[in-house]
Amino acid sequence: MDFQETAEHSAIREAVASIGAAFGHGYFAACAREKRFADELWAAVFDSGFGAVNLPERYGGGGGGVHETAIVIEELAAQGCPLIHLIVAGMCGPIIDEFGTEEQKERWLPGLAAGTVKMAFAITESEAGSNAPNLSTTARRDGAGWVLKGAKQYITNMDVADAVLVVARTGTDDRGRGLLTMFIVDTGAEGLEYRPIPMEIKEPDQQFSVYLDDVAVPRERLVGGVPDQGLRQVFSGLNPERVNVAAQANGLSRYFIGKAVGYARERNVWGRPIGAHQGVAHPLAEVKIRLELARLMTHKAAWLFDRRLPEVGEAAAVAKLAAADTALAAFDQAVQVHGGNAFASEYGIGDLWGLTRLMRSAPVSREMVLNHVTQHSLGLPRSY
Amino acid sequence: MSAAAEERWSGSTLDSWRDLVLTDERRELAETVRRQFAGGFPLEAVRACFDGGSQPEGAWTAVSGAEYPSIGLPESAGGLGTLVDTAALLEAAGEVLVSAPLLATVMSLQTLARAGALPLEPARPAALAVADGPVAGRLVVLDGVLAERLTVVVPRERGVTVAQFDTADLGPAEEHRHVDPSRPVAVFDAGEVPPLSHADDPRPLDAVLAPARTALAADLTGTAAGALDRAVRHALDREQFGRKIGAFQAVKHRLADVYIAVERARSLTRAAAVALAGPSASSGTELSLLAKAAASEAAVDASRALVQVLGAMGMTFESDAHLFFRRAQQTAPFLGSAAACYRRAVAARRGVPA
Numbered sequence: 004m005d006f007q008e009t010a011e012h013s014a015i016r017e018a019v020a021s022i023g024a025a026f027g028h029g030y031f032a033a034c035a036r037e038k039r040f041a042d043e044l045w046a047a048v049f050d051s052g053f054g055a056v057n058l059p060e061r062y063g064g065g066g067g068g069v070h071e072t073a074i075v076i077e078e079l080a081a082q083g084c085p086l087i088h089l090i091v092a093g094m095c096g097p098i099i100d101e102f103g104t105e106e107q108k109e110r111w112l113p114g115l116a117a118g119t120v121k122m123a124f125a126i127t128e129s130e131a132g133s134n135a136p137n138l139s140t141t142a143r144r145d146g147a148g149w150v151l152k153g154a155k156q157y158i159t160n161m162d163v164a165d166a167v168l169v170v171a172r173t174g175t176d177d178r179g180r181g182l183l184t185m186f187i188v189d190t191g192a193e194g195l196e197y198r199p200i201p202m203e204i205k206e207p208d209q210q211f212s213v214y215l216d217d218v219a220v221p222r223e224r225l226v227g228g229v230p231d232q233g234l235r236q237v238f239s240g241l242n243p244e245r246v247n248v249a250a251q252a253n254g255l256s257r258y259f260i261g262k263a264v265g266y267a268r269e270r271n272v273w274g275r276p277i278g279a280h281q282g283v284a285h286p287l288a289e290v291k292i293r294l295e296l297a298r299l300m301t302h303k304a305a306w307l308f309d310r311r312l313p314e315v316g317e318a319a320a321v322a323k324l325a326a327a328d329t330a331l332a333a334f335d336q337a338v339q340v341h342g343g344n345a346f347a348s349e350y351g352i353g354d355l356w357g358l359t360r361l362m363r364s365a366p367v368s369r370e371m372v373l374n375h376v377t378q379h380s381l382g383l384p385r386s387y
Numbered sequence: 388m389s390a391a392a393e394e395r396w397s398g399s400t401l402d403s404w405r406d407l408v409l410t411d412e413r414r415e416l417a418e419t420v421r422r423q424f425a426g427g428f429p430l431e432a433v434r435a436c437f438d439g440g441s442q443p444e445g446a447w448t449a450v451s452g453a454e455y456p457s458i459g460l461p462e463s464a465g466g467l468g469t470l471v472d473t474a475a476l477l478e479a480a481g482e483v484l485v486s487a488p489l490l491a492t493v494m495s496l497q498t499l500a501r502a503g504a505l506p507l508e509p510a511r512p513a514a515l516a517v518a519d520g521p522v523a524g525r526l527v528v529l530d531g532v533l534a535e536r537l538t539v540v541v542p543r544e545r546g547v548t549v550a551q552f553d554t555a556d557l558g559p560a561e562e563h564r565h566v567d568p569s570r571p572v573a574v575f576d577a578g579e580v581p582p583l584s585h586a587d588d589p590r591p592l593d594a595v596l597a598p599a600r601t602a603l604a605a606d607l608t609g610t611a612a613g614a615l616d617r618a619v620r621h622a623l624d625r626e627q628f629g630r631k632i633g634a635f636q637a638v639k640h641r642l643a644d645v646y647i648a649v650e651r652a653r654s655l656t657r658a659a660a661v662a663l664a665g666p667s668a669s670s671g672t673e674l675s676l677l678a679k680a681a682a683s684e685a686a687v688d689a690s691r692a693l694v695q696v697l698g699a700m701g702m703t704f705e706s707d708a709h710l711f712f713r714r715a716q717q718t719a720p721f722l723g724s725a726a727a728c729y730r731r732a733v734a735a736r737r738g739v740p741a
């Protein structure tokens with residue numbers, strides 16, 4: 004076992020951290036206020052070759068895996084730039100790479116790897132969230148192609164995406180469960196409409212409701228070319244998504260702890276820095292300990308995923324829960340340490356509440372992780 | 388506040404909030420009692436219970452000789468004072484972990500008096516049990532080893548029956564070795580035995596148990612306060628890194644949290660006692676449940692804090708920490724865990740069956 008980071012990984016960390024630092028949380032917050040995608044930061048990350056470290060080199064990617072993506076996401080978050088779209092991208096590209104036809108890979112991966120093409124991911128519906136496979140958007144055959152009908156919600160970045168991976172129902176198996184299929188749909192396709200959802204998350208990435216009103220999708224847009232394979236494809240994307248969310252949460256924890264520690268060193272109230280009071284310092288030490296535990300688990304989950312080991316399911320879920328809970332605790336302590344200043348925009352803390360809190364609920368909620376552990380790790384009866 | 392809520396809170400909870408502050412007279416009584424207990428019941432006596440496996444008989448003689456069990460009983464039974472005085476007395480006794488069945492006797496007498504199942508015999512050690520079904524079969528009794536009288540509350544479809552037994556009629560009790568030998572648990576079987584006396588009470592179980600729960604809350608509050616007092620004294624005494632460990636916020640904040648828990652338990656207990664002693668005892672049931680829950684939590688938390696603050700010493704047999712820890716752990720679950728009491732308090736407030 005080896006806990007020392009490779010020189011290559013440390014180099015990625017440093018380089019990405021310096022890109023993030025050059026933009027900083029002020030830039031991120033300004034994009035959020037102006038409700039615009041963080042184009043400049045996105046371009047800087049991709050132009051330096053860190054945007055698609057997980058895609059194969061022959062398409063212009065870095066040839067790495069989730070481990071590398073997680074490093075990039077963590078470092079940007081640690082600089083106060085937790086972009087949701089990096090997580091979406093960390094899911095879409097690998098799905099096409101693993102399941103797409105040769106033609107689909109040629110068509111989409113180079114753009115995704117360069118950052119010039121963006122893809123959204125749409126599975127959630129009003130009646131299908133935690134129970135995502137229970138979705139009701141349908142795809143029916145129409146001549147050589149397909150026609151999609153239904154509605155999706157909370158879909159990130161529809162406005163800046165060129166295409167969206169839509170999960171639709173293409174039939175029912177003999178046990179009555181939906182057979183799912185994934186399609187690559189142009190965001191400008193006829194019959195497709197999207198509307199922004201006003202959110203309490205102050206982020207450059209916006210969320211949308213998506214309406215598919217008999218959208219015609221050509222045959223070659225069916226991921227992998229064969230229908231009814233969607234469930235497997237979705238599942239393959241879940242673990243990297245969880246690892247990447249855990250990495251983003253860990254980065255946020257570092258950001259909050261860094262802010263709090265800096266302030267606790269500087270701020271003098273009774274003739275000495277407030278960080279000299281154990282009542283201030285110990286809770287910070289506690290979140291630091293929790294962060295280190297969460298990071299270890301996140302690394303383990305990434306390592307398992309990149310080696311295609313089956314234990315990744317449990318590890319990714321555990322890492323996600325631990326990292327999300329820790330980030331929220333770190334946020335809370337940063338607020339406490341900053342006193343009234345925590346609520347002033349210039350301190351760059353309060354605006355991150357929405358995103359930090361989100362991590363307990365999405366993409367998989369705390370309760371669903373506990374369900375996973377009770378059922379699969381402990382062997383207790385299924386509760387739902 | 389809604390009109391309904393306002394009506395609930397204004398006046399009816401206590402006859403007067405001023406009752407919560409002890410009068411000079413009561414404060415003096417409480418002080419006397421505390422001094423007397425601290426002097427007369429040293430912790431060595433509690434420790435002695437570990438050697439004998441049970442309580443020394445002498446402790447009961449001292450407790451009954453001072454007529455403590457009569458405090459808070461009706462004058463017709465030779466009593467004096469009210470339940471507020473009982474609570475002050477039991478808190479002082481709880482602080483020094485008195486190793487005589489004082490609490491058990493008081494709970495028994497208070498329950499008999501509440502239901503009118505006479506006679507009341509304060510000179511005899513006694514104990515209280517609640518049957519879990521319509522017959523008083525096998526009964527697990529806290530501090531029941533020395534009991535000469537056993538009061539059993541039997542739930543009925545409507546209200547309860549309170550029955551008083553002579554333990555001599557019940558056959559020998561099974562004695563159990565428990566974590567706290569200074570308050571040993573006995574198991575009796577009262578299945579086929581005729582009681583000495585009994586009375587039916589149409590009120591719900593929790594209303595009949597309210598004085599006993601308040602007494603129990605006072606005892607646990609005392610245990611919590613005693614543990615806190617020792618922890619504070621140690622924090623002021625022990626030096627590390629050139630200063631008292633009480634100067635470290637990690638220590639003092641922990642103790643401040645315990646202090647808040649103790650004060651909460653004390654206030655609720657006193658409020659319950661005042662409500663039950665007053666003319667409009669309607670809120671007494673709810674308050675007795677809240678007091679019992681708060682006091683259970685405080686006693687367990689304070690004794691844990693004591694163990695922690697004492698460091699390695701807290702793990703030794705020589706230190707007194709385990710005496711408080713054992714007392715809190717063994718007594719706190721009696722008459723319902725904190726969680727159960729909170730639940731029942733909600734039922735009492737809403738006037739629905741618990």
Ligand SMILES: Cc1cc2nc3c(=O)[nH]c(=O)nc-3n(C[C@H](O)[C@H](O)[C@H](O)COP(=O)(O)OP(=O)(O)OC[C@H]3O[C@@H](n4cnc5c(N)ncnc54)[C@H](O)[C@@H]3O)c2cc1C
Binds near residue numbers: 126131156159364370
């Ligand atoms: C900012 C943001 C971005 C998002 N981006 C995307 C995106 O790009 N693409 C996409 O497809 N989706 C996206 N989502 C949707 C997200 O994945 C869902 O919100 C998430 O899966 C939870 O589903 P839900 O909101 O329907 O909650 P529900 O499933 O309705 O759950 C509600 C509550 O009930 C609990 N619950 C449900 N079932 C159980 C059970 N069996 N046991 C115990 N508790 C249970 C849950 O834990 C939760 O607390 C996004 C959401 C947000 C807020």
